[in-house]
Amino acid sequence: xxxxRYSRLGAHRFVSHIDVLREFGRIVRRAGIxxxxxxxxxxxALLFFAPPTPVGVGSVAEYAAIDTSLxxxxxxxxxxxxxxxxxxxxxxxxxAKNPNLAGRIAAADYVFPFPAGAYDFAKxxxxxYVKKGERVTENVADRIFAxxxxxxxxxxxxxxxxxxxxxxxxxxxxxxxxxxxxxxSDVVKTEQYFRTDGALIxxxxxxxxxxxxxxxxxxxK
Numbered sequence: 001x002x003x004x005r006y007s008r009l010g011a012h013r014f015v016s017h018i019d020v021l022r023e024f025g026r027i028v029r030r031a032g033i034x035x036x037x038x039x040x041x042x043x044x045a046l047l048f049f050a051p052p053t054p055v056g057v058g059s060v061a062e063y064a065a066i067d068t069s070l071x072x073x074x075x076x077x078x079x080x081x082x083x084x085x086x087x088x089x090x091x092x093x094x095x096a097k098n099p100n101l102a103g104r105i106a107a108a109d110y111v112f113p114f115p116a117g118a119y120d121f122a123k124x125x126x127x128x129y130v131k132k133g134e135r136v137t138e139n140v141a142d143r144i145f146a147x148x149x150x151x152x153x154x155x156x157x158x159x160x161x162x163x164x165x166x167x168x169x170x171x172x173x174x175x176x177x178x179x180x181x182x183x184x185s186d187v188v189k190t191e192q193y194f195r196t197d198g199a200l201i202x203x204x205x206x207x208x209x210x211x212x213x214x215x216x217x218x219x220x221k
Contacts, residue, residue: 002066002075003093003101003207008059010086013185017052023087024049024064031082033075036067050101050192051161054168059189060090061108063101063203093207105203106195107145108160110167113186116149118178127173140165145200150190157200160192 008020015023025045028035037043046067053059068075072092080088119125124141143159154174158165171184193200 001095001098002068002070002072003095003099003203004064004066004076004079004089005091005093005204006062006064006079006087006089008053008062008087009188012085012087013053013056013058016055020062020087021047021049027079027082027084027087028066031078033066033068033070033078046098048098048101050105051164053189054166056184057110057167057187057189058185061189061191061203063105063192065095065099065101067098091204093204095207099207101203103161104194105161105192106159106163107157107193107200108167108189109155109157109191109193110170111150111188111190112154112156112167112171112174113182114154114174114178114180116152116154118154118180119174121147125170125173125177127169128176129169129172140170144170155190157193 076092
């Protein structure tokens with residue numbers, strides 16, 4: 001099983017999650033990456049994805065697991081040779097079994113187009129949005145795990161996965177509080193995390209740790 005980290009930038013940030021998955025499958029087929037299929041009446045390619053990124057939000061840290069016999073290096077090389085647009089992969093990792101990206105990812109980093117320190121998160125952050133025709137108002141302080149900075153911009157670690165905090169809603173709340181002129185397309189996801197023994201571990205670190213404990217890529221020459 002190979003895990004690719006790939007981007008979703010440019011026009012791809014405005015494509016729905018389901019269409020991104022379809023495009024990913026087409027890239028894999030164009031690349032000639034051999035993929036194993038499930039058994040049963042309606043077999044499907046064994047491709048597994050991290051939780052979705054909202055439409056409009058960019059990402060340099062999307063993850064997908066591919067059940068293939070190729071090495072990590074060959075899989076990434078073939079994938080990038082077949083990519084059209086800004087969905088290139090920049091890292092690939094071998095794992096002996098399905099890492100369950102959708103179930104294990106618990107947080108993600110996002111860079112927001114606001115100055116670092118422009119908002120005091122100690123007072124919490126209230127979202128106000130409409131869901132299924134009803135207005136929802138909620139304080140989401142417990143789902144903002146960390147606030148920092150990257151190149152002078154606001155860097156937030158938000159809950160993701162089974163208990164999620166949508167970055168586009170956080171953006172709307174911050175834009176309203178700060179009175180800033182910005183667009184949600186300026187928000188970029190920069191990393192995702194597993195929660196292991198109560199700690200957040202970046203996905204690349206978790207994959208590297210597997211290799212360091214003797215789980216090696218049999219596809220490597």
